[in-house]
Amino acid sequence: MSNVEIRIQKARAQAGQMRVLGAVLIPMLSAAIGLPLIGEIYLVSFEPAPWAAEVGVLSAILIKLLSYAPAIAAAVAVVMLQPVLVEYHEGRFVSDKASTAFQLAGISALAAFFLKLLIAPIAIALLGGASFSWRVEMLDIALMVFAASVMMIGGVLDAAVAALKAENDQIV
Amino acid sequence: MTEAALAPLQRAQQLAGGAATVAVVAAVLIALGAVAQGVSPALNVFATRELTPDLAGVAAVINAIGIFWIIVLPSFLLGGALLDLSKVLDEYGKGQFFTLRASTHVRKAAEGALWALGFKIVGSPTLLSWVTHEGRGFIWHMEPFDLGLIAFAAFVAVLGRVLEAAARIKEENDEIV
Numbered sequence: 001m002s003n004v005e006i007r008i009q010k011a012r013a014q015a016g017q018m019r020v021l022g023a024v025l026i027p028m029l030s031a032a033i034g035l036p037l038i039g040e041i042y043l044v045s046f047e048p049a050p051w052a053a054e055v056g057v058l059s060a061i062l063i064k065l066l067s068y069a070p071a072i073a074a075a076v077a078v079v080m081l082q083p084v085l086v087e088y089h090e091g092r093f094v095s096d097k098a099s100t101a102f103q104l105a106g107i108s109a110l111a112a113f114f115l116k117l118l119i120a121p122i123a124i125a126l127l128g129g130a131s132f133s134w135r136v137e138m139l140d141i142a143l144m145v146f147a148a149s150v151m152m153i154g155g156v157l158d159a160a161v162a163a164l165k166a167e168n169d170q171i172v
Numbered sequence: 173m174t175e176a177a178l179a180p181l182q183r184a185q186q187l188a189g190g191a192a193t194v195a196v197v198a199a200v201l202i203a204l205g206a207v208a209q210g211v212s213p214a215l216n217v218f219a220t221r222e223l224t225p226d227l228a229g230v231a232a233v234i235n236a237i238g239i240f241w242i243i244v245l246p247s248f249l250l251g252g253a254l255l256d257l258s259k260v261l262d263e264y265g266k267g268q269f270f271t272l273r274a275s276t277h278v279r280k281a282a283e284g285a286l287w288a289l290g291f292k293i294v295g296s297p298t299l300l301s302w303v304t305h306e307g308r309g310f311i312w313h314m315e316p317f318d319l320g321l322i323a324f325a326a327f328v329a330v331l332g333r334v335l336e337a338a339a340r341i342k343e344e345n346d347e348i349v
Binding site: 007014022033037068070071078085088116141143146147148150153155157160163 | 187191199201251269281319324327330334338341345
């Protein structure tokens, strides 16, 4: 087996290992986010705190869902990266599916930040929860730029793969 | 290659080039913001301790410097990650998509983000409490959102590794051709 083939197998094996790890970690991540959310919804529904009793059960449940929405969106971003690992595990390193998935993961991560910094606090204030105060840490802004860059990387790879395909189709 | 196929790619390249500049600016801003955040607690040390020309004075200075670095470290690490991402976007802006340099910097950026999150969540709060004698145990400042971010950065780091391996394969292939 040539050096190149050995390297390809190693890269595919690495992607395969992470794919298996991801299949285990994603349910655990979902449980780590979902179980506390379920617990908090149960509490505001059946044993409401004074603030929950004041705003009403429905509003209190919506407030809890909104406060967890950024975490759910971040988890969705992680799930979006699984197809990339599938493609790499199959040996398709330059792939339409992989670059699109990368782009979608970046969009989900960016959406998570917009939910955390803007949408959730405003919606919670409108529902009668904690009043809106825009507390932005520099770290959050930087992580948002990180997520936007991941999205850009996916977008550029997508365009590059499409251009490569078009070039190959012309040759054929 | 037809113009129709080239146009989206050229637009994406231009965007990537612009985004590289934004990433550098964001890295500089976060570093400056971190310094502004870290200076005040560090200077507070001199308000509570006397600066004497002996070991106690040296200890106070080291304490102040330590507190400063503990507070700014997550932001500096994330600034480093953004600089790595700017290099990736720069490569893409030049039309070099599947290169070793780009893939390596994707991996480094994600690993830098992981370290930054690790320090933000547990490292800095714990070290700060030890240095300021507020506590002895480990302190976690973790929200469910941070868990999702850690998983995201970890996945991107692994994808960076695989892309790096694929880029090395491509380089070897190009050499053979």
